[in-house]
Amino acid sequence: MELRQLYYFVRVAKREHVTKAAEELHVAQSAVSRQIHQLEEELGAKLFLQKGRNLQLTPVGMLFLKRAEVILADLERSVLEVQEFLDPEKGEIRLGFPHSLGFSLIPEVVSAFRKQNPNVKFRFKQGMYPSLIGDVVKGEVDLAFVSPCPEQHEHVTGQTVLTEELFAILPPNHRLAGEETIELLQLKDETFVLFSKGYSLRPIVWEACKEAGFTPNIGFEGEETDTIRGLVAAGMGVSLLPEMALYASGPLQPVKVSVHSPKVTRTIGLIYRSNEKLPLVAKVFQSFLLDFFSNKGLK
Structure with a gap:
């Protein structure tokens, strides 16, 4: 063979x-x-x-x-280990993350890391929660950001590195667009634009609405933050998104409003394969990330 x-x-x-x-x-x-x-x-x-x-x-x-x-992933890791042994400064980091982190967080951390390690290469893979965990298990990526960090998993371990607030996003002409903060219950009669099933932000918003005392009326579903923002900005409904998913340019943008009662947050974890040594360059990047989030007080 x-x-x-x-x-x-x-x-x-x-x-x-x-x-x-x-x-x-x-x-x-x-x-x-x-x-x-x-x-x-x-x-x-x-x-x-x-x-x-x-x-x-x-x-x-x-x-x-x-x-x-598994065989091909092991072979690829072996090749990378040899390359790192010959020159640790020229390794490759395979990183997975959800789409919502691709606008600001990933460029920020990669840019900061590359200032210290300019010869390290990155290979990125975006996906939903289940696929990202699967990518780590199969060895297709070394590290992955997921939300939330799995508490118990046979093949994956990690730690929470970031907790961030979710904001209500509203059409510019919405009756609550001028408020600094609102109660989530004030949106009970609105049409919601949510992520499709399988995306981790969907159950967070759903459970927050249930906690506030209502079931959200879902009018539209999407798979990209750009889609969610665009539909809301066009007056198709309301939604909740983390701040790092709201960085965008263009004439048509939704209004961001803080939410209390309940305050809605999501946690983001950094995961890797259990009981398996990370490639040297990935281990260096993991340590860098833990220091990065700790120093910024984001954890």
Whole structure:
């Protein structure tokens, strides 16, 4: 069995299409098909079934995919460890984070770290809470910011590094737009614009509304903070967002108003794989982050 076969197999499994996988790999479609066929012959099992124009993993294929991803991730980490051993200042940090942190926090911490370590490279991966934890478990990222930090997990550990307030965001002409602070109950008759299911901010807002004494009327759902802000600014409803998700430019922006009774917050944790040594450069970055948040008094 060759590593090339594993690379090809994983790419086809992700794209569910030989031609698309071949295009991403910059090889001929026939080469990909041949390697997959040889892999199936060696395993003595079918890994894919044809489903229309796409391919679908068989139960054996799904099982093999999990193992193949672990093997390739371990290989990649091994290569990075060798590179770091030869030159610790030229390593690569693989960092995962939710979209809401990409506007200000990630650029800020990466910029500050790179001032001290200018030759370190970063590879970023954005995602939702479950996918980010999965990326850490599978070794696709070394560290990830998630909200909230999982209290108990078999394969992941970490610590809370940041607690931030969520603000109500309102259309510019909203009746409460001129207030400095409001009670959440004052929004009980409003239409809410929330994140789709699977995003960690959704249950935070939902539970806060329930605590305030009402169930939010959800009129629109989105998967990007830009979408949430834009719909609110256009008068489609109201929402709650953390301040770091409100950095934006443009003529159409919502109004930010502080909320009390209840005060709504979210916690952000920094996680990594349990019982596994971080690559040297990732360990240095982890220590930097803990000092960064401690010195800024954000924790």
